[in-house]
Amino acid sequence: MEAVLPEGVTPPGTRGRILEAGLELFAESGFAGASIRQIAGMVGINSATLYAHYPSKGHVLAELVRIGHEEMRTRLTEAAAKTRGDSAARQLAALVRAHVLLHTDHPLLAVVTNGELHALPPELSAPSLQLREECRLLLADVVERGIADGEFELDDPLLAVTAIGGLGVQVAQWFGPALDRTREQVADQYARFALRIVNADR
Amino acid sequence: MEAVLPEGVTPPGTRGRILEAGLELFAESGFAGASIRQIAGMVGINSATLYAHYPSKGHVLAELVRIGHEEMRTRLTEAAAKTRGDSAARQLAALVRAHVLLHTDHPLLAVVTNGELHALPPELSAPSLQLREECRLLLADVVERGIADGEFELDDPLLAVTAIGGLGVQVAQWFGPALDRTREQVADQYARFALRIVNADR
Amino acid sequence: MEAVLPEGVTPPGTRGRILEAGLELFAESGFAGASIRQIAGMVGINSATLYAHYPSKGHVLAELVRIGHEEMRTRLTEAAAKTRGDSAARQLAALVRAHVLLHTDHPLLAVVTNGELHALPPELSAPSLQLREECRLLLADVVERGIADGEFELDDPLLAVTAIGGLGVQVAQWFGPALDRTREQVADQYARFALRIVNADR
Amino acid sequence: MEAVLPEGVTPPGTRGRILEAGLELFAESGFAGASIRQIAGMVGINSATLYAHYPSKGHVLAELVRIGHEEMRTRLTEAAAKTRGDSAARQLAALVRAHVLLHTDHPLLAVVTNGELHALPPELSAPSLQLREECRLLLADVVERGIADGEFELDDPLLAVTAIGGLGVQVAQWFGPALDRTREQVADQYARFALRIVNADR
DNA sequence: GATGAATGAGGATTCATTCAT
DNA sequence: CATGAATGAATCCTCATTCAT
Numbered sequence: 001m002e003a004v005l006p007e008g009v010t011p012p013g014t015r016g017r018i019l020e021a022g023l024e025l026f027a028e029s030g031f032a033g034a035s036i037r038q039i040a041g042m043v044g045i046n047s048a049t050l051y052a053h054y055p056s057k058g059h060v061l062a063e064l065v066r067i068g069h070e071e072m073r074t075r076l077t078e079a080a081a082k083t084r085g086d087s088a089a090r091q092l093a094a095l096v097r098a099h100v101l102l103h104t105d106h107p108l109l110a111v112v113t114n115g116e117l118h119a120l121p122p123e124l125s126a127p128s129l130q131l132r133e134e135c136r137l138l139l140a141d142v143v144e145r146g147i148a149d150g151e152f153e154l155d156d157p158l159l160a161v162t163a164i165g166g167l168g169v170q171v172a173q174w175f176g177p178a179l180d181r182t183r184e185q186v187a188d189q190y191a192r193f194a195l196r197i198v199n200a201d202r
Numbered sequence: 203m204e205a206v207l208p209e210g211v212t213p214p215g216t217r218g219r220i221l222e223a224g225l226e227l228f229a230e231s232g233f234a235g236a237s238i239r240q241i242a243g244m245v246g247i248n249s250a251t252l253y254a255h256y257p258s259k260g261h262v263l264a265e266l267v268r269i270g271h272e273e274m275r276t277r278l279t280e281a282a283a284k285t286r287g288d289s290a291a292r293q294l295a296a297l298v299r300a301h302v303l304l305h306t307d308h309p310l311l312a313v314v315t316n317g318e319l320h321a322l323p324p325e326l327s328a329p330s331l332q333l334r335e336e337c338r339l340l341l342a343d344v345v346e347r348g349i350a351d352g353e354f355e356l357d358d359p360l361l362a363v364t365a366i367g368g369l370g371v372q373v374a375q376w377f378g379p380a381l382d383r384t385r386e387q388v389a390d391q392y393a394r395f396a397l398r399i400v401n402a403d404r
Numbered sequence: 405m406e407a408v409l410p411e412g413v414t415p416p417g418t419r420g421r422i423l424e425a426g427l428e429l430f431a432e433s434g435f436a437g438a439s440i441r442q443i444a445g446m447v448g449i450n451s452a453t454l455y456a457h458y459p460s461k462g463h464v465l466a467e468l469v470r471i472g473h474e475e476m477r478t479r480l481t482e483a484a485a486k487t488r489g490d491s492a493a494r495q496l497a498a499l500v501r502a503h504v505l506l507h508t509d510h511p512l513l514a515v516v517t518n519g520e521l522h523a524l525p526p527e528l529s530a531p532s533l534q535l536r537e538e539c540r541l542l543l544a545d546v547v548e549r550g551i552a553d554g555e556f557e558l559d560d561p562l563l564a565v566t567a568i569g570g571l572g573v574q575v576a577q578w579f580g581p582a583l584d585r586t587r588e589q590v591a592d593q594y595a596r597f598a599l600r601i602v603n604a605d606r
Numbered sequence: 607m608e609a610v611l612p613e614g615v616t617p618p619g620t621r622g623r624i625l626e627a628g629l630e631l632f633a634e635s636g637f638a639g640a641s642i643r644q645i646a647g648m649v650g651i652n653s654a655t656l657y658a659h660y661p662s663k664g665h666v667l668a669e670l671v672r673i674g675h676e677e678m679r680t681r682l683t684e685a686a687a688k689t690r691g692d693s694a695a696r697q698l699a700a701l702v703r704a705h706v707l708l709h710t711d712h713p714l715l716a717v718v719t720n721g722e723l724h725a726l727p728p729e730l731s732a733p734s735l736q737l738r739e740e741c742r743l744l745l746a747d748v749v750e751r752g753i754a755d756g757e758f759e760l761d762d763p764l765l766a767v768t769a770i771g772g773l774g775v776q777v778a779q780w781f782g783p784a785l786d787r788t789r790e791q792v793a794d795q796y797a798r799f800a801l802r803i804v805n806a807d808r
Numbered sequence: 809g810a811t812g813a814a815t816g817a818g819g820a821t822t823c824a825t826t827c828a829t
Numbered sequence: 830c831a832t833g834a835a836t837g838a839a840t841c842c843t844c845a846t847t848c849a850t
Contacts, residue, residue, distance in 0.1 A: 014809080028320070033234030036845060048847080049810050057845065115317065119235070159383065159391045162376065163369055170368030181361065189361045196398040216834080238820060248836050250822080255834085259820065418813080436639030437725070440841060450815050455842070457813085519721065522634070563787065563795045566780065567773055574772030585765065593765045600802040620830085642824060652832050654826080659830095663824065 004106060006071045015053045017043045019067075022060040027108040031061055031119035061116060062124040068106070068113030069131040075102050076135050080142075088146030089200040092164075093191040095139055099168035100190045103175065104183040110172035139165060143198060152198035164194045206308060208273045217255045219245045221269075224262040229310040233263055233321035263318060264326040270308070270315030271333040277304050278337050282344075290348030291402040294366075295393040297341055301370035302392045305377065306385040312374035341367060345400060354400040366396045408510060410475045419457045421447045423471075426464040431512040435465055435523035465520060466528040472510070472517030473535040479506050480539050484546075492550030493604040496568075497595040499543055503572035504594045507579065508587040514576035543569060547602060556602035568598045610712060612677045621659045623649045625673075628666040633714040637667055637725035667722060668730040674712070674719030675737040681708050682741050686748075694752030695806040698770075699797040701745055705774035706796045709781065710789040716778035745771060749804060758804035770800045 005023065010016040021042035025034035036057050040047040054060045079098035083091040103110045117125050140161045146152035154160050167190055175186065195201040207225065212218040223244035227236035238259050242249035256262045281300035285293040305312045319327050342363045348354030356362050369392055377388065397403040409427065414420040425446035429438035440461050444451040458464045483502035487495040507514045521529050544565045550556030558564050571594055579590065599605040611629065616622040627648035631640035642663050646653035660666045685704035689697040709716045723731050746767045752758030760766050773796055781792065801807040 030232040030234050030321075032232055033321070035843075037843085045809095046811050047845085048812080051846070052809055118230070155394075156383075156387070156391050159388065160395070163372075163392065163395050166369060166372030166375070167365055170365075170372060173368070174364065181358075185358070186361065189358050190365065192357075193362070193365050193399045196401060197395045199398060199403075201401075237818080239818085247834095249820085250837080251835050253821070432724070434636040434638055434725075436636050439839080441839090449813095451841090452816080452843080453814050461841070523636075523639070559798075560787075560791070560795050563792065564799070567776075567796065567799050570776030570779070571769055571772060574769075574776060577772070578768065585762075589762070590765065593762050594769065596761075597766070597769050597803045600805060601799045603802060603807070605805075641822075643822085651830095653824085654833080655831050657825070 005067060005109065006106060009067050009071070014043065014045065014049075018050060018053055018060060019063060023064055023108050023112060026061060026064065026116055027111045031057075031116045058120065058124065061112070062120055064109065065113050065117055065120060065125070065128050068109045069128040071106065071109070072099075072102055072113075072135055073131045075099075076138050080138055088142055088149055088151045089195055089198075092139075092142050092146060092194055092198065092200070095142060096164060096168065096191040096194040097187040099165070100171050100187040101183055103168055103171040104186060107172040107175055110169065114169060114172075136161065136165065146198060146200060152200050154198055160197055164197060167193060207269060207311065208308060211269050211273070216245065216247065216251070220247075220252060220255055220262060221265060225266055225310050225314060228263060228266065228318055229313045233259075233318045260322060260326065263314070264322055266311065267315050267319055267322060267327070267330050270311045271330040273308065273311070274301075274304055274315075274337055275333045277301075278340050282340055290344055290351055290353045291397055291400075294341075294344045294348060294396055294400065294402070297344060298366060298370065298393040298396040299389040301367070302373050302389040303385055305370055305373040306388055309374040309377055312371065316371060316374075338363065338367065348400060348402060354402050356400055362399055366399060369395065409471060409513065410510060413471050413475070418447065418449065418453070422449075422454060422457055422464060423467060427468055427512050427516060430465060430468065430520055431515045435461075435520045462524060462528065465516070466524055468513065469517050469521055469524060469529070469532050472513045473532040475510065475513070476503075476506055476517075476539055477535045479503075480542050484542055492546055492553055492555045493599055493602075496543075496546045496550065496598055496602065496604070499546060500568060500572065500595040500598040501591040503569070504575050504591040505587055507572055507575040508590055511576040511579055514573065518573060518576075540565065540569065550602060550604060556604050558602055564601055568601060571597065611673060611715065612712060615673050615677070620649065620651065620655075624651075624656060624659055624666060625669060629670055629714050629718060632667060632670065632722055633717045637663075637722045664726065664730065667718070668726055670715065671719050671723055671726060671731070671734050674715045675734040677712065677715070678705075678708055678719075678741055679737045681705075682744050686744055694748055694755055694757045695801055695804075698745075698748045698752065698800055698804065698806070701748060702770060702774065702797040702800040703793040705771070706777050706793040707789055709774055709777040710792055713778040713781055716775065720775060720778075742767065742771065752804060752806060758806050760804055766803055770803060773799065 005016075005020060010019060018039060021039045022034070025038055025042065028034070036050055037047045039057075039060070040050050043050075050060075054063070075098045076095055079094040080091065083094045086094075113128075117128060120128075140157070143152060143154070143157050143161050143164075147154060147157060171186065171190070175183075192201060207218075207222060212221060220241060223241045224236070227240055227244065230236070238252060239249045241259075241262070242252050245252075252262075256265070277300045278297055281296040282293065285296045288296075315330075319330060322330075342359070345354060345356070345359050345363050345366075349356060349359060373388065373392070377385075394403060409420075409424060414423060422443060425443045426438070429442055429446065432438070440454060441451045443461075443464070444454050447454075454464075458467070479502045480499055483498040484495065487498045490498075517532075521532060524532075544561070547556060547558070547561050547565050547568075551558060551561060575590065575594070579587075596605060611622075611626060616625060624645060627645045628640070631644055631648065634640070642656055643653045645663075645666070646656050649656075656666075660669070681704045682701055685700040686697065689700045692700075719734075723734060726734075746763070749758060749760070749763050749767050749770075753760060753763060777792065777796070781789075798807060
């Protein structure tokens with residue numbers, strides 16, 4: 001699978017190509033399993049040259065993780081903003097659609113962002129953890145509003161939020177050209193699943 | 203988190219302790235990130251001694267992955283057997299409950315089983331991939347039966363099966379004593395989410 | 405004994421010093437008995453640095469074996485060329501002299517070249533084996549010509565060629581400053597022995 | 607090539623099988639290149655069991671080297687004894703025949719005996735070095751007698767002795783079923799070569 | 809920016825050997 | 830006699846990183 005970073009955030013030139021190579025290799029082999037020489041080899045530079053662009057292997061991962069989380073925050077925030085004032089159901093659907101599309105559009109980035117965060121020292125992972133919590137709150141707020149409005153019906157809202165978030169995350173594990181569904185089809189279906197989970201799809 | 207292997211499958215003595223240490227370390231750092239010396243250190247043996255029990259680091263992982271997939275197959279098969287003849291909804295609930303409980307009871311094993319399979323050479327991963335497909339079919343069959351019986355209502359059964367499967371898998375990422383929910387509570391809620399996804403919870 | 409490589413073929417700098425150290429140690433302890441750390445220690449570098457110059461221990465041996473065989477081919481070919489048109493006896497003497505001098509001048513290289521070839525994987529030893537066969541043919545042709553011309557008298561030319569070749573090879577086992585013979589003296593005597601073996605020294 | 611030890615000297619049972627396996631492996635890979643586990647594996651015993659028969663890997667080699675040198679001494683002494691009173695030429699021929707036959711009959715043993723002696727600590731190699739010198743003297747004496755009797759004509763007897771000895775040693779490198787010569791044919795030819803070297807074959 | 813050479817630490821694995829059973 | 834488990838030392842080699850050029 002090709003490593004695609006979100007538009008506009010990839011640094012130009014060698015820096016960007018290092019990031020793309022790192023993304024692909026970290027996704028495939030994990031942070032520990034990918035070597036600086038592999039990354040450099042994929043970029044076509046000497047491994048020492050990498051240090052002219054990033055101070056360490058960890059900083060390459062850190063930038064990827066940051067980009068991944070920022071992209072998530074951006075997309076979810078936009079989705080929430082665009083549906084401000086709509087019913088909780090419509091807003092939830094928009095959030096889930098955005099979340100799923102994030103994972104269909106950047107599956108490798110999602111895999112690295114979610115799966116390799118543990119490899120970062122706390123001071124590098126902290127900002128990402130905060131973004132993640134922000135996003136969770138975005139979702140949780142909508143669910144709570146839906147309950148308050150009587151739109152949703154849930155015994156355990158926290159588990160519902162967790163489940164709906166998990167649904168989207170899993171998409172990165174399997175979405176690809178092998179599947180004969182478009183990103184839109186998956187997003188629509190998953191939004192519907194979410195509405196059903198909160199019992200808004202009656 | 204303590205590394206707990208399913209009952210009855212842990213080899214006795216040093217072999218079993220190696221497996222437990224490997225489970226914990228592979229879950230925490232990934233296959234490449236965990237060293238043979240770390241594993242041996244956790245067991246309290248010299249790293250060379252490990253080779254009296256397993257021919258390579260990969261074989262330790264392979265056995266863990268095999269155990270994980272066999273436990274999944276066992277539990278799902280049992281759940282299906284116990285509900286043979288029941289309505290598709292009851293059977294789906296039983297399968298999801300079993301799937302979720304697998305992930306609450308052995309979260310580390312699930313993380314390793316799902317996340318480190320790629321580190322195995324194909325000949326060691328093939329048997330596990332087949333078990334995984336078996337389990338997917340178990341779930342898919344129930345969903346199809348539910349549709350045929352008019353119990354379930356779904357536009358895209360394949361995506362629903364994927365989503366329901368993904369729900370359970372994600373549980374391993376967060377379930378733990380920090381959460382004030384019992385394994386049973388999570389399983390019940392998730393079973394209900396699954397029924398809602400297939401629109402059987404009307 | 406000091407490890408002396410043929411003039412002009414030693415790579416400059418560290419690469420060459422690695423080769424010389426390898427030569428000495430492989431000759432003394434065999435390929436398996438010499439460690440990469442010993443070689444590096446003799447050169448005065450870290451053992452990891454060796455891999456900046458050769459991809460593996462085997463490649464160090466391979467280059468030595470290649471140099472040894474090429475030097476043999478060069479010397480024998482030159483000797484044959486310089487005596488083109490001479491009698492078979494004179495040409496045989498020239499070949500044996502060249503062969504013996506090769507072994508007095510580079511005894512360690514000969515020991516490694518002949519004795520450690522088996523340690524190389526086939527794809528690395530094949531070129532050397534071909535050079536060796538070339539040299540054997542050079543000798544065999546002269547002997548056959550001598551027989552055809554009536555200069556030599558032999559029941560079993562193949563065994564004679566083998567014996568004469570073997571004579572030279574053995575020189576590397578004992579020639580050294582301890583012996584009070586010069587390289588020229590040994591070469592002259594051995595050339596004479598060869599002529600006697602083919603019964604040209606009547 | 608099968609590892610054949612001289613008759614009557616192989617210890618019975620496991621001890622002997624260890625010796626044969628060691629012979630084969632030391633000949634193929636050198637002392638350092640052959641492992642105790644390989645030897646044990648070839649014998650069909652656990653590697654620890656080997657220590658019930660030999661106190662160390664070095665002692666296995668030491669016994670092989672001792673057997674090899676004793677066999678050489680035995681055969682050469684017998685050849686000399688059987689030709690006591692004969693002309694120097696006949697005795698030289700007998701010695702060379704015996705020497706060559708030793709190397710056709712036990713090529714692996716010769717390779718190990720000559721090529722791996724350096725791997726032994728001095729106190730284990732000393733006895734063998736003495737046997738070797740004994741054999742050299744046997745040959746040197748005959749050559750000197752031939753010169754004194756006027757049978758042989760040599761400028762440099764020492765080199766001649768070395769050359770004739772070397773001839774035989776080399777036989778172990780190539781003699782085998784691939785060659786369409788019998789052991790007797792090789793021995794006869796080489797004896798003749800030796801006589802020619804000393805110029806007794808006029 | 810880029811590189812080749814260098815390094816100390818550590819990787820997985822094998823070594824010869826020991827010992828309780 | 831034989832073994833399985835154990836070990837400390839050593840194996841080859843790769844690691845991330847540095848630095849002079």
